[in-house]
Amino acid sequence: MASSHYFAKNQIIMPAKILIVDDEPDIVEFIQYNLEREGFDTETAYNGEEAIAKARSVRPDIIILDVMMPVMDGIEACRIIKEDERIKNTFVVFLTARSEEYSELAGFEVGADDYISKPIKPRVLVSRLKAMLKRGSENGDIGNVLTVQDLIINRNSFNVQVDDKTITMPKKEFDLLFLLASKPGKVFTREKILSEVWGDDVLVVDRTIDVHIRKIREKLGDKRITTVKGVGYKLEK
Numbered sequence: 001m002a003s004s005h006y007f008a009k010n011q012i013i014m015p016a017k018i019l020i021v022d023d024e025p026d027i028v029e030f031i032q033y034n035l036e037r038e039g040f041d042t043e044t045a046y047n048g049e050e051a052i053a054k055a056r057s058v059r060p061d062i063i064i065l066d067v068m069m070p071v072m073d074g075i076e077a078c079r080i081i082k083e084d085e086r087i088k089n090t091f092v093v094f095l096t097a098r099s100e101e102y103s104e105l106a107g108f109e110v111g112a113d114d115y116i117s118k119p120i121k122p123r124v125l126v127s128r129l130k131a132m133l134k135r136g137s138e139n140g141d142i143g144n145v146l147t148v149q150d151l152i153i154n155r156n157s158f159n160v161q162v163d164d165k166t167i168t169m170p171k172k173e174f175d176l177l178f179l180l181a182s183k184p185g186k187v188f189t190r191e192k193i194l195s196e197v198w199g200d201d202v203l204v205v206d207r208t209i210d211v212h213i214r215k216i217r218e219k220l221g222d223k224r225i226t227t228v229k230g231v232g233y234k235l236e237k
Helices: 025-037 048-058 076-081 103-109 122-138 171-182 192-196 206-220
Strands: 019-022 041-045 062-066 091-094 114-117 143-148 151-154 160-162 165-168 226-228 231-234
Touching: 019 025, 019 048, 025 041, 041 048, 048 062, 048 076, 062 076, 062 122, 076 091, 076 103, 076 226, 091 122, 114 151, 122 165, 122 192, 143 171, 151 171, 160 206, 171 192, 171 231, 192 206, 206 226
Parallel strands: 019 041, 019 062, 062 091, 091 114
Antiparallel strands: 143 151, 151 160, 160 165, 226 231
């Protein structure tokens, strides 16, 4: 892959979301800097319990998980993650300074997908993550589900779940909602929406966007999508 963007051509392009978990802030900052420079979207946590809570909240594509941490170590955190139906398919990459064979075996026994030793080599880390994302994209599992608070948008089924109810939307409504949900809080201009959802080669009037937004609001409620007059729309965080 040339970058961390992994949606196919003519689909909405999304950066992969990586959760970085380590009890040493300097290591977290170092990894975060190098991944964001490559175009990844990052989240951070500093122990196993925080990692589980953050994973359930943001639904990352990959979790980089240190083994030795306070409160809850990486092995136990991985075991819980892999038993949770909501996040069990998330890739887990263990990060450790330990070289003992039993530590590595323990990681794989609880479901780890890869193992990277410290000191971290940024190019190696990025290469391994991209290979993992490519494998997940080919399997059709990764990057197709977005979660914004209680809103779950699943591109595989073209369903939207909210308040434990499943809503089916026509494709253009779904694509428009998916685009807004890809960056909660960001204002998408009308031009950007037209280009991403309808394409540059299709003639669509601005009123078409308004109609689709109105229909989405009817299904999800009026408070989720905000109109920014003279600019466009955003999905509230």
